[in-house]
Amino acid sequence: MLYKYEATTAEGEEKRGVIDAANRDIAIAALQRRNLIIISVEEAKESGFFSKPLAIFNRVKPRDVVILSRQLSTLFEAKVPVLTSLNLLAGETENPALREKMSVLLDDIQGGSSISEAMSKQPDVFSKFFVNMVRSGEESGKLDEVFSYLASYLERNYELASKARSALIYPIFVLVAFFGVLVLMLTVIIPKLSVILKETGQELPIYTKAIIAVSDLLINYGIFVLIALIVGAISVWYYLRTGQGKAGFARFQLSIPYVGVLYRKLFIGRMLDNFETLLSSGVSVIRTLELTADVIDSEIFRQILTESIEAVKGGSSISESLSRYEDIPGLVVQMIRVGEETGKLAFVLKTLSRFYKKEVDTAIETLMSLIEPALIIVLGLGVGLLVAGILGPIYNITAGI
Numbered sequence: 001m002l003y004k005y006e007a008t009t010a011e012g013e014e015k016r017g018v019i020d021a022a023n024r025d026i027a028i029a030a031l032q033r034r035n036l037i038i039i040s041v042e043e044a045k046e047s048g049f050f051s052k053p054l055a056i057f058n059r060v061k062p063r064d065v066v067i068l069s070r071q072l073s074t075l076f077e078a079k080v081p082v083l084t085s086l087n088l089l090a091g092e093t094e095n096p097a098l099r100e101k102m103s104v105l106l107d108d109i110q111g112g113s114s115i116s117e118a119m120s121k122q123p124d125v126f127s128k129f130f131v132n133m134v135r136s137g138e139e140s141g142k143l144d145e146v147f148s149y150l151a152s153y154l155e156r157n158y159e160l161a162s163k164a165r166s167a168l169i170y171p172i173f174v175l176v177a178f179f180g181v182l183v184l185m186l187t188v189i190i191p192k193l194s195v196i197l198k199e200t201g202q203e204l205p206i207y208t209k210a211i212i213a214v215s216d217l218l219i220n221y222g223i224f225v226l227i228a229l230i231v232g233a234i235s236v237w238y239y240l241r242t243g244q245g246k247a248g249f250a251r252f253q254l255s256i257p258y259v260g261v262l263y264r265k266l267f268i269g270r271m272l273d274n275f276e277t278l279l280s281s282g283v284s285v286i287r288t289l290e291l292t293a294d295v296i297d298s299e300i301f302r303q304i305l306t307e308s309i310e311a312v313k314g315g316s317s318i319s320e321s322l323s324r325y326e327d328i329p330g331l332v333v334q335m336i337r338v339g340e341e342t343g344k345l346a347f348v349l350k351t352l353s354r355f356y357k358k359e360v361d362t363a364i365e366t367l368m369s370l371i372e373p374a375l376i377i378v379l380g381l382g383v384g385l386l387v388a389g390i391l392g393p394i395y396n397i398t399a400g401i
């Protein structure tokens with residue numbers, strides 16, 4: 001529950017904000033631990049109909065967690081105490097949502113929780129992967145190294161996600177604009193031209209009849225078409241949330257020409273990167289497989305890792321358990337086997353993850369260079385068919401006059 005508070009410091013500086021606590025007494029105790037002189041503590045109420053939608057924009061973004069991890073890594077390497085580091089970052093962060101989360105984090109740690117325990121209470125900010133990495137750092141006494149690993153790992157993931165988003169923004173914008181113009185033509189321009197064509201009584205080509213039929217459908221039953229599209233989209237969304245739907249979509253991702261190869265490299269690279277980061281931080285092999293299965297975005301690779309956990313528990317090595325699946329390249333299996341046999345698994349995994357990162361970067365750059373000419377060809381064919389279907393018969397009329 002959220003509570004709004006007003007307080008002052010011992011120096012007389014006014015403090016206002018929001019604190020998350022189970023009840024008012026706990027909120028007061030948490031504020032007192034910060035050496036604040038409390039003026040008032042009241043339950044925060046919703047500010048109206050738009051309060052929840054606006055909360056979407058006031059959230060902790062992946063970029064904020066990346067920056068936080070790098071800052072914590074730097075402060076811990078400089079031997080700054082944990083509470084001092086968190087206090088410093090809580091006061092400096094610009095995102096109000098993150099500032100609030102940091103405030104709650106500080107209260108939990110001051111109340112006796114470890115850093116990993118406090119972070120586990122905020123799963124919307126700190127993933128299971130993140131929390132378990134921090135826990136391994138606490139247990140091994142290498143918290144500064146773990147945050148350094150985390151910062152590098154999150155930076156790599158964020159950079160890759162940013163590249164993927166950038167590659168998709170342009171084609172999505174062009175396609176949305178094209179379909180908008182197409183609907184406008186079919187509902188405004190085509191009906192007026194079709195009246196002229198029908199009045200001439202000439203036999204129309206089959207593609208012209210198809211264009212006019214689609215135009216009539218949108219004009220007369222457009223609202224039903226829209227409702228059907230919405231219902232269909234919702235049905236697909238619910239289906240994709242089921243286990244069968246996730247597996248089907250994951251297999252479809254990998255079967256798309258060229259794009260499927262990119263997805264496979266992306267998932268394998270992320271899997272190897274997780275392996276290397278976790279094992280280098282002292283996390284056990286079983287726990288590494290479990291955490292990687294939790295965070296990987298493909299249901300197919302999640303199933304592979306889940307089944308591999310049972311195989312490893314039964315005495316198999318990682319390479320042996322992964323060799324049973326055709327979705328795992330033979331190169332990856334062989335390199336992991338070499339790493340296991342030589343005792344340099346972390347080094348081999350790091351080399352492999354770098355290789356796949358370069359492969360993904362190259363594939364994305366190639367895809368971006370191909371998208372523009374491919375869109376031009378597709379849109380040109382669409383517009384050409386539309387123009388030929390309507391202007392062709394009109395030209396025949398004028399030619400016969």
